[in-house]
Amino acid sequence: MTRRNARFRRTVLTVLAAWSALAGAALVGAAPASGAQSGTEIAPGVTYRELDIPAAKGVTHAHVVSVDLRDPRVRVDLLHPGVVASRAPVSQLADTRGAVAGVNGDFFNITETQHPGVEATGATVGPAIASGHTLKGAVPDGQRFGPALPAGTTTKDVLGVGVDGRARLDSLxxxxxxxxxxxxxxxxxxxxxxxxxxxxxxxxxxxxxxxxxxxxxxxxxxxxxxxxxxxxxxxxxxxxxxxxxxxxxxxxxxxxxxxxxxxxxxxxxxxxxxxxxxxxxxxxxxxADSRIPYRFALGGYPVLTGGQPLPGLDNATSAVRTAVGIADHGRRLLLLALDGAPAYRSGLTIAEVASTMRGLGSEDAFSLDGGGSTTLVAREPGAGTVSVRNHPSGGAERPVPNGIGVFVRS
The missing domain is CATH 2.60.120 (Jelly Rolls)
Incomplete structure (x- = not known):
């Protein structure tokens, strides 16, 4: 870790300790939006950093990529293996497309133990759009894989970026x-x-x-x-x-x-x-909410809207998580992946994820697949391929059906 990152981590810990006693869902308070702009620049408009997050069940470690969508050289798009019913490691998906960073995406049909002889498809739960092309729709709510949906959310919920370059939460x-x-x-x-x-x-x-x-x-x-x-x-x-x-x-x-x-x-x-x-x-x-066509969209579920956590978010079950935050009125994305190393594996609850994303400056936030799927990749400055920055909780990258890729035009 660079000295700059080490100093930043110490600063974050000091600030977090001063914010609150870390009780209930209000665990990290509200960090200034400018805090998410610090870190190591891995490409123009894209920075990477690490931080420790004190939580109810112990300190967890987070990896964060900040993406400046105002920079005309920067865009995000769906990472996927080329077809819906297929899976590959995030690092492979990113390097195949030339992405400088990325995280895993939507929950998916990972197993079929209830239906002997039926093949698990590996396909995702929610809608998906890649480079403006519609790939798939959402399965019925009762057919979803993953934790229970928060009240008022559905499998149709998406995080997307429109042709205007702004990120939004929506339903497709x-x-x-x-x-x-x-x-x-x-x-x-x-x-x-x-x-x-x-x-x-x-x-x-x-x-x-x-x-x-x-x-x-x-x-x-x-x-x-x-x-x-x-x-x-x-x-x-x-x-x-x-x-x-x-x-x-x-x-x-x-x-x-x-x-x-x-x-x-x-x-x-x-x-x-x-x-x-x-x-x-x-x-x-x-x-449901935007008349601007989406260039990219993927499924998951919202945990923070308009700076407020969704009511009734689970604050009991901690796990390794992946989430995406929308800041600066849709002009900046924050990709967050928790570390799955044994020392940090207690993770965060969904309520803590919402508070963490708000503390990092997000106005809206979206939860993606977690656990063994959680993976964040980013290039080292000057490198031609990405590196896995977190420790996947399964010991190695889990093949996943899609993710978010960050691309920078030279």
Whole structure:
């Protein structure tokens, strides 16, 4: 660690000790926004630093990357392996795209112990947009992997950056339909590991090659419920049906091809289609709060809005966490990852995460996947590849389906 970072850590500890006795959720008080601008510059507009955070269950160690979105050379985008149903370490995702820094992203379908013989897809819970391109929609709330959602939040919640370069919290809902000879039908999902009961979902080349069976398992309220026994799949190419099957298939989907998977009432509608029938599929993600298109967005859940923690945040369960803060009215992002080394593994509660992000100057903050997924990478000054800056709690990087990448144009 540089002398500059060591001095900064000592300063942060002194300030934190003076702020409060660290009781309840108000653990770190409110740090001045300028504090998040200190650290080591790893690229123009991007700084990295470390700090210790006293918490109810002991001191934890944090790694923070501050991203100045006002700098025209700087942008953030989704890191992902190229398809939705796939995973890779954050360092690999960052180096493949040439990112100077990054963190892991959304919660995901990591296991399928409740459904023997069904393949876990690795796909994320929430919506995803990469470079302005819509990759997927959100699964039903009851199908979510991860800790319980705070009251008033849903799987549709996202953190995104618009084409105006400002970061925002928002909610993205799928708006889609398919038009057949019998009329228009609603589309219930897009490249999702779980479809709403009775719906039809669309899978494109963005999905990948993993089996689509998981999309018909569970219910809107119970992820562990049995898989549906009433399913049907139709393949559409060039605007016409070219194949159908009663069981969702596997394997890559060619560009320009859409596979429609139906369960229950949706399956019954798809069975009415025959080879050669015309089918037109349309889909988009609609933002609840912004009319400005998103260049990048990923799922998680909000913990801080307008400088205030969400009511009822859990303040009992401590863990290694990843979070993102929005500061300076959307002009700065703060990427935070806790260290998973044994000395710091007690971590933070979600309530402590909200207070920490506010103390770092965030007006809004968003929780991402934590535990063994928590990974922050950043380049050393002058380096051509990133280094993992925190200690992943599993001892090595966990492959993840997406993350936030920081890019700087020379």
């Amino acid at each position: 809902a799928l708006d889609g339909s398919l038009r057949t000879k019998e009329g228009r039908l609603p589309l219930g999902g897009l490249n999702q590991y779980a479809l709403p009961e009775g719906s039809i979902g669309a899978f494109t080349s963005d999905w990948g090659s993993v089996s689509r069976v998981r999309a018909t398992c569970g219910t809107d309220a119970d992820r562990a419920a049995p898989c549906s026994t009433d399913t049907h799949e139709v393949t559409v190419r060039g605007g016409r049906v070219v194949a159908s099957a009663d069981t969702p298939g596997t394997g890559p989907i060619a560009a320009g091809t859409t596979v429609l998977v139906g369960r229950e009432a949706g399956a019954q509608q798809l069975r009415k289609l025959s080879a050669g029938d015309p089918v037109a599929v349309r889909h988009r993600l609609v933002a």
